[in-house]
Amino acid sequence: MNDKVPGFIRWYPAGQGQVPQLSTSLTAADRLGACKARWGINRMHYLVPAGLYAIGAPDAEAPVVVTANYKMSFDLVRKALAGRNVWLLVLETFGINVWCAAGKGTFGTDELVRRVAATALSGVVSHRRLILPILGAPGVSAHQVKRRSGFDVAYAAIRADDLPEYLDNGGRTTASMRELSFNWYERLVLVPVELVLVLKPSLPVALILYLAAWLAAGPGAAATVVAGYAGAVFTGVAAAPVLLPLLPSRSFAVKGGAAGLVYTFLFRLAAGGEGWSLPVTLAAFLAFPAVTSFYTLNFTGCTTYTSKSGVKKEMRLGLPVLGGAILAALLLVTVGRMLS
Amino acid sequence: MKGFRYLEGVATLELNRELCVGCGRCIEVCPHQVFQLEEKRALLADREACMECGACALNCPAAAINVDAGVGCASGLINEWLREKRIPGFTGSGCCG
Known part of the structure; x- marks a missing residue:
């Protein structure tokens, strides 16, 4: 002192x-x-x-x-x-x-x-x-x-x-x-630090995705995959928490999944997704909402009303589904690639 | 809490009204208005609103309240599980720094 x-x-x-x-x-x-x-x-x-x-x-x-x-x-x-x-x-x-x-x-x-x-x-x-x-x-x-x-x-x-x-x-x-309370402003001020914290674990994932997509389908596809992934993370970390009361269900995993589906739809429009093959389109609609869902679920740690027992239940039910969705997306892309 | 409700049927909060001395501390510390006083004893008026922060149990002088308290944070719980499974090199402290 x-x-x-x-x-x-x-x-x-x-x-x-x-x-x-x-x-x-x-x-x-x-x-x-x-x-x-x-x-x-x-x-x-x-x-x-x-x-x-x-x-x-x-x-x-x-x-x-x-x-x-x-x-x-x-x-x-x-x-x-x-x-x-x-x-x-x-x-x-x-x-x-x-x-x-x-x-x-x-x-x-x-x-x-x-x-x-x-x-x-x-x-x-x-x-x-x-x-x-x-x-x-x-x-x-x-x-x-x-x-x-x-x-x-x-x-x-x-x-x-x-x-x-x-x-x-x-x-x-x-x-x-x-x-x-947990009003718009109270939720918004929590977002910046969450974005900063998520950078560290996301960068290596983005890099691996980029390299894998480059090897499989060239630089254009790699850029699209990484942009899609980054947007999915952002939707889960920033957009879904701010829009929380507008998203359906009490479950954060479901809220995030819903936000992720809307995001993937918009991303597909913006990224010229009409040209995507069926397996790639399906994979996008599985993997991106899964990523968004996970990060929205993670926001329970910042809220003023979620309980440990509730989060445990969501994780027990949700994590296998999210993992399964990511795995299915990878399989779809790989098998689709081999067949084309 | 106005405008927000979390999952139903998961809260671990329990109140033993027999032990309650009616001091009202639980009402004072609960940020979700879970308790009410009725006939000089506490009552679980809105158990489903409980976020399991543990303030009521810790502040109950009669030890009439039980709750599995903790922070509901997915990263924190994953870190806890990884630590319990003794994944080598993992010593993270979870969320909130």
């Missing part, structure tokens, strides 16, 4: 020591950093030091708000608390956001109890109450925290933006503060 922490204004007395007092307005650098993290640039090192911070001029009665040390979380919370006098307790989650860190257990009971002790919080505030984000609850056991640290845990709201209202109405959570 030093004066280089983001938003540092000055040192502020806290109990026997001092902590950074934070600005609540974000700079251009803060916004650029968030944008880069959305694209996967420096995302795993986008963090601030864990510890206690002051927002405004908090005293011994001031509320203590807890968050993760992912810098995007830290920035959202300090911005939401503009004009307030609040202590901000930042947990060491290794640069992971509250919800994912709670799932992993790093935003958890042990770390919270440890951080309360390490910051000598009981000497800074006279009350014994910690305000936590609701999405931190999968990692924190409120009664264990009480037993081990003496502090009560209040789960305030899902979104940092609701904190001012929560504080204003005397620490009461309204129904809407407790309700998750």
